[in-house]
Amino acid sequence: MRKQRLLGIEKQMTRIISNAxxxxxxxxxxxxxxxxxxxDVTEDSRYADVFFSVLSIGDNPVDEVMVLEGLNEVRKFLRxxxxxxxxxxxxxxxxxxxxxxxxxxxxxxxxxxxxxN
Numbered sequence: 001m002r003k004q005r006l007l008g009i010e011k012q013m014t015r016i017i018s019n020a021x022x023x024x025x026x027x028x029x030x031x032x033x034x035x036x037x038x039x040d041v042t043e044d045s046r047y048a049d050v051f052f053s054v055l056s057i058g059d060n061p062v063d064e065v066m067v068l069e070g071l072n073e074v075r076k077f078l079r080x081x082x083x084x085x086x087x088x089x090x091x092x093x094x095x096x097x098x099x100x101x102x103x104x105x106x107x108x109x110x111x112x113x114x115x116x117n
Contacts, residue, residue, distance in 0.1 A: 006041050006043070006045070009041050009045065009086075009088070009092075010039040010040070010041050010048075012085075012086060013039050013041070013048060013050075013082055013086075013092075014036050014039050016078075016081055016082050016085050016086070017036050017039075017050060017078050017081070017082065017094075018035065018036050020077070020078055020081045021034055021035075021036070021078075024077075024081075025074050025077070027070045027073060027074055028070075029066050029067060029069055029070025029073070030067055030070040030071060030074070031062055031063075031066070031067060032054050032055055032056045032057055032062040032067065033054070033055045033056075033057055034052055034053070034054050034067065034071070035052065035053050036050060036051070036052060036053075037051045037052065037053045037099045037101070037102065038050075038051040038099065039051070041092055042092070045088070045090055045092055046090060046092060046093060047092055047093050047094075047095055048092035048093070048094050048095065049095050049097055050075075050078075050094050050095065050096055050097065051097045051098070051099035052067075052071060052096065052097070052098055052099060053098075053099050053100070053101070053102045053103070054067050054098065054103075055102065055103065055106075064098055064100075067098070068096065068098055071096045072096050075094040075095075075096055076094075078094055079091055079092075079093065079094050082094075
């Protein structure tokens with residue numbers, strides 16, 4: 001499949017999954033602020049690796065293992081939403097991964113602020 005087409009599918013899936021997480025998913029295991037950071041669709045469009053970023057709200061730390069379990073529980077629902085809103089022949093199977101780059105960037109920024117003051 002052409003690279004441009006894969007990028008379009010990834011962009012559309014990002015929008016659909018983000019909206020579904022924000023508006024429709026009510027799983028108590030998915031706590032904190034969960035957002036889609038990146039989606040990689042394989043060349044044959046059978047699989048989509050979806051990377052999620054999890055940030056805690058307030059002072060309560062987020063249990064990332066529990067959030068990952070919750071995301072794995074709703075991945076079939078997310079695939080169904082993608083199938084309903086796209087015209088793809090094959091809807092990619094969603095594989096869930098946690099992406100900690102945002103949390104790591106915040107931590108590094110805080111360390112730099114401490115050193116510079």
